[in-house]
Amino acid sequence: MQTLDRLTVILGTGGTIAGTARTAGDGVGYTAAQLRVDDLLAAVPGLAGQPLEAHQVAQLDSKDMDGATWQRLAQAVDEHLRRPEVGGIVITHGTDTLEETAYFLHRVLAPEKPVVLTAAMRPATALAADGPQNLFDAVQVARAPGAAGVVVALAGRVHDATQVRKVHSYRVDAFESADGALVARVEEGAVRLLGRWPAGDALGLAHIARPVALWPRVDIVLNHAGADGRIVRALVAAGVDGIVAAGTGNGTLAAPLDAALREAEAAGARVLRSTRCDAGPVMNLPGQLPAAGALSPVKARIEMLLALLAS
Numbered sequence: 001m002q003t004l005d006r007l008t009v010i011l012g013t014g015g016t017i018a019g020t021a022r023t024a025g026d027g028v029g030y031t032a033a034q035l036r037v038d039d040l041l042a043a044v045p046g047l048a049g050q051p052l053e054a055h056q057v058a059q060l061d062s063k064d065m066d067g068a069t070w071q072r073l074a075q076a077v078d079e080h081l082r083r084p085e086v087g088g089i090v091i092t093h094g095t096d097t098l099e100e101t102a103y104f105l106h107r108v109l110a111p112e113k114p115v116v117l118t119a120a121m122r123p124a125t126a127l128a129a130d131g132p133q134n135l136f137d138a139v140q141v142a143r144a145p146g147a148a149g150v151v152v153a154l155a156g157r158v159h160d161a162t163q164v165r166k167v168h169s170y171r172v173d174a175f176e177s178a179d180g181a182l183v184a185r186v187e188e189g190a191v192r193l194l195g196r197w198p199a200g201d202a203l204g205l206a207h208i209a210r211p212v213a214l215w216p217r218v219d220i221v222l223n224h225a226g227a228d229g230r231i232v233r234a235l236v237a238a239g240v241d242g243i244v245a246a247g248t249g250n251g252t253l254a255a256p257l258d259a260a261l262r263e264a265e266a267a268g269a270r271v272l273r274s275t276r277c278d279a280g281p282v283m284n285l286p287g288q289l290p291a292a293g294a295l296s297p298v299k300a301r302i303e304m305l306l307a308l309l310a311s
């Protein structure tokens, strides 16, 4: 049973939450000069005196997130969660690929203790930085009785790793859950549960232990007006192992793209149809390439990568 005085471990990975702005009015997230996770904690007076421990796992703009950093992060999360005195983990991350890291950790670790990813849309030195409040909220989520699984806490809302997407390039509340279903809200430091904490079956760290240079190659191809099969054929020639097609609507594909994907499948590549729409599932229909269900293209890519790692 979780008690309120258990330790929360904060793992820093970089992102705009750790970024410094060029000028006080720069609200876009210049991240070249990055603050360490201890500096981020020091900027949140409300966290003083709480049982926290901070470690720097990476220091990058999350557009540059990669498999090796995921391996290191999953390893660190697993190690800290095994410590009986640790009640939960907070990960500070960039917003750009946050939903991918959250989904990856969910599928690999499916932790019983809470793992809360948080971020900021504005740099730490912006006039009205959002990082300190998000970090404070994330710690409250990690310490909330009953909290579990991989979630994302940002702008007072708590999202399930499987549902969350970045939907806005600039707004402070840049994330949404598919169909609007939130796990919880954070109000004045209190966590109000609205849904369920995420749960699932963990694949385990051994599943991703292969050196990243030997991981299968999975790419995403977009359907659009005038799309043809040239990119797909180039990918097959380059030795791609899997292709996620971000289709239109319910995963529909222009005829030449569909034909090229079927050729890729016949040549041995795994193929999945997802949708470029912001929400909604892609249904499996007779005679069509396999569907990714409710997974967004980037999460379907992770799912395929993990499936191919098993083979």
Ligand SMILES: NC(=O)C[C@H](N)C(=O)O
Pocket (backbone or CB within 6 Å): 014, 015, 016, 017, 029, 031, 060, 061, 062, 063, 093, 094, 095, 096, 097, 119, 120, 121, 122
């Ligand atoms: N707001 C942000 O965090 C954006 C930044 N480029 C990142 O993902 O690291």
